[in-house]
Amino acid sequence: MRSIAAAAALACLLPSVAGAQAEKPPQYGGTLNIGPIYLTLSPLSWDPVDWPWKFSQDTALVYEQLFVADLSKSKRNGGPYPFVADAWLPADAIRGELAESWKWTDPLRMEIKLRQGVMFPDKPGVMASRELVADDVVESFNRLNKSPKRVAAFFDYIKNVEATDKHTVVFNFNNYNSEWDYRFGWGYYSGIVPKEVFEAGAGNWRNVNGTGPFRLTDYVQGNAVTFSKNDIYWDKETIDGQAYKLPFTDKIIYRTIKDEAAYLAALRTGKLDILESVRWSAVDELKKSAPKLQWSRWLDSGGTFLAMRVDKKPFDDIRVRRALNMAVNKQEIMSAFYGGHAELFAYPQHPDYVGYFEPLDKMPESVKELFVYDPAKAKKLLAEAGYPNGFTFDVQVCSCSPNQLELLPLVAAYLEQVGVKINIKPTEVGAFISALTTKTHAPGFFLRNGHTNPTATIRKNFVTGQPYNPSVYSDPALDKKMDGVYAERDENKRQETIKELTRNALEQATYIYLPTGYGYTAWWPWVKNYGGELRAGAERAGPIHARIWIDQDMKKAMGF
Known part of the structure; x- marks a missing residue:
C-alpha cells in the first residue's frame, strides 16, 4: 500500500524522473511480474514435439531460435512495426538470433552460420555447460520432423538438415517454400533444444535448459512460472548508443490468474508490472483508479x-x-x-x-x-x-x-x-x-x-x-x-x-x-525499454521481456 510519505515523495520525484528519462541509464536487478497475454492458461507442455502453440510463449526466455524480430524497428524506437502479430514478421524486420548469417548457396540450399561462443548453462543432473553447436540444430529439427504428432506436411519441403562443420547448418530443400524462415527459423516449432534435455526428458520442466537470457527455476501449475537470470547469456541491448549486457532483471515471473477481477486487482495494486491483455470493458475504470498506468491498443491477432x-x-x-x-x-x-x-x-x-x-x-x-x-x-x-x-x-x-x-x-x-x-x-x-x-x-x-x-x-x-x-x-x-x-x-x-x-x-x-x-496492454511507468510490444516471433515475448529494465527508484517513490 502507498503511504502518505511515499505519496509526498512521489509528487516531488515524478516530474524530475520524467524530465530525466532520456538521460537515465538502465538499471540492473529486480523482479518483473508479468500477466502474459494468455494468463488464464498454464503451460501446456515443455516438450516441443507435443506441438502445442503455447510452448513458444512459455519457453521463449530459455529456448532461442535461429531468427528473431528486429526490435530496433519497433514503433517505440521510431520504426514502422508494433510487433503485436501472433506469428508474422515482415521480411525487413528479421535478424539473426542464434544465426549469425544465412544465405542461399543455390535455389534449394540454405546455409546458416551459427554464432560462436553461445553457451548452454550448467544444469545439474541434465548437462554440463557447453557451447551451442550445429548438431543441436540438426537434432532439434529431426526430432520434430520425426514426431508422430507433427503437423501434416509441415516440413515435407525439406530434404534433410546437416551440420557441415561445428557452427554451420545446411538445410537442403526438396522444393522452395515461402514460409521457410517462419517454419524452421522463428516459428512455433523452432526452439533449439540440446540433446541432453531430450535424453533427460524434455517434458519435465525441471530439465528445461537453453541458451536464452533466463533459466527456468520454478513452476507451480495454475500459479506461476519463474525464470532466473542466466549469467552467461551472450546478447546485448543498445540504448542511446551504448551496449548493455542482457538481461536487465534478476527474475521474471509469468503469472497464471484465471479470474479476471483478480488479475485486474493485481495490476492495480502493482503486483503485476505488466498486464498484456486487458478487455476494453476494464480500461476506463483502470484509468481512473490507476491513472499512472501506460497503455497500448491493438486489434486482436x-x-x-x-x-x-x-x-x-x-x-x-x-x-x-x-x-x-x-x-x-x-x-x-x-x-x-x-x-x-x-x-x-x-x-x-x-x-x-x-x-x-x-x-x-x-x-x-x-x-x-x-x-x-x-x-x-x-x-x-x-x-x-x-x-x-x-x-x-x-x-x-x-x-x-x-x-x-x-x-x-x-x-x-x-x-x-x-x-x-x-x-x-x-x-x-x-x-x-x-x-x-x-x-x-x-x-x-x-x-x-x-x-x-x-x-x-x-x-x-x-x-x-x-x-x-x-x-x-x-x-x-x-x-x-x-x-x-x-x-x-x-x-x-x-x-x-x-x-x-x-x-x-x-x-x-x-x-x-x-x-x-481490440485489446489493451497496460504497464506501470517504472517498466522501461518497453512500448507494449507483444511478440518477437511466433508468440515469443521472451526477447522483449529480456530487454526490459525496472526503474526501482521510481517504483519505490510510487509506493510499491
Whole structure:
C-alpha cells in the first residue's frame, strides 16, 4: 500500500524522473511480474514435439531460435512495426538470433552460420555447460520432423538438415517454400533444444535448459512460472548508443490468474508490472483508479467464430451455413458486446498484413451479405435446405476463456430467433485442443484462432487435414493453389493468390464470423525499454521481456 510519505515523495520525484528519462541509464536487478497475454492458461507442455502453440510463449526466455524480430524497428524506437502479430514478421524486420548469417548457396540450399561462443548453462543432473553447436540444430529439427504428432506436411519441403562443420547448418530443400524462415527459423516449432534435455526428458520442466537470457527455476501449475537470470547469456541491448549486457532483471515471473477481477486487482495494486491483455470493458475504470498506468491498443491477432463441421449434417449444406451467418447481428455484437472496441471484418486476414488484407467493401457481394443481419433471408435459406423448423446442435467452447463464455450465449440467442438451438458444452483447455486436433469435436466449435500469418491463416483454417481446421473443410482446388503459394518466390504474386483464396474461403461460410475486438496492454511507468510490444516471433515475448529494465527508484517513490 502507498503511504502518505511515499505519496509526498512521489509528487516531488515524478516530474524530475520524467524530465530525466532520456538521460537515465538502465538499471540492473529486480523482479518483473508479468500477466502474459494468455494468463488464464498454464503451460501446456515443455516438450516441443507435443506441438502445442503455447510452448513458444512459455519457453521463449530459455529456448532461442535461429531468427528473431528486429526490435530496433519497433514503433517505440521510431520504426514502422508494433510487433503485436501472433506469428508474422515482415521480411525487413528479421535478424539473426542464434544465426549469425544465412544465405542461399543455390535455389534449394540454405546455409546458416551459427554464432560462436553461445553457451548452454550448467544444469545439474541434465548437462554440463557447453557451447551451442550445429548438431543441436540438426537434432532439434529431426526430432520434430520425426514426431508422430507433427503437423501434416509441415516440413515435407525439406530434404534433410546437416551440420557441415561445428557452427554451420545446411538445410537442403526438396522444393522452395515461402514460409521457410517462419517454419524452421522463428516459428512455433523452432526452439533449439540440446540433446541432453531430450535424453533427460524434455517434458519435465525441471530439465528445461537453453541458451536464452533466463533459466527456468520454478513452476507451480495454475500459479506461476519463474525464470532466473542466466549469467552467461551472450546478447546485448543498445540504448542511446551504448551496449548493455542482457538481461536487465534478476527474475521474471509469468503469472497464471484465471479470474479476471483478480488479475485486474493485481495490476492495480502493482503486483503485476505488466498486464498484456486487458478487455476494453476494464480500461476506463483502470484509468481512473490507476491513472499512472501506460497503455497500448491493438486489434486482436486472432479471430473469434463458431465453426460448423461441413462433414456433418446439416452443415454439409452451404445454405445452412450462410443462413446462420445472416441470423447473427454482428453489427449489434460489435457495438453492444464490444462497446465499439472492435472491427466487423478482420479475419481470416488481419488488417496489419499490408498487401494481403482486403477490406469488406472490396469483397464480392456473396461475402458482404454474410456480415449483414437478415433473419428473414436466414429463415428462407433454412427452409430451402429442408429445415423450416430449425434444428439443434452441440457447440464446444473452452472453459478457459471468459470472453467466449460470455459471447456464445449471445450468439445462441440470435440463432434461436430463426429456430436453431445450441447446447453449449464448456470444455477444459486440454480436452478442447485434443478434440480439435483429433477431429473428435462437436458439430459446432466456438473458439478464437490466431491469424498466425497471411499464408498460415489460409492453410490452417481451410487446407485439407490440418489440425486447426475446425470445420474439417476440404477443397482439392484450394489445396493445389496453396501449394502454388508456397512455391512462389515473388511476394507480389503470392499476395494476389492469397487474396483470391481468402475471398473463395469466405464465400463457403464454414464459420459464423464474428467481430474482432481490440485489446489493451497496460504497464506501470517504472517498466522501461518497453512500448507494449507483444511478440518477437511466433508468440515469443521472451526477447522483449529480456530487454526490459525496472526503474526501482521510481517504483519505490510510487509506493510499491
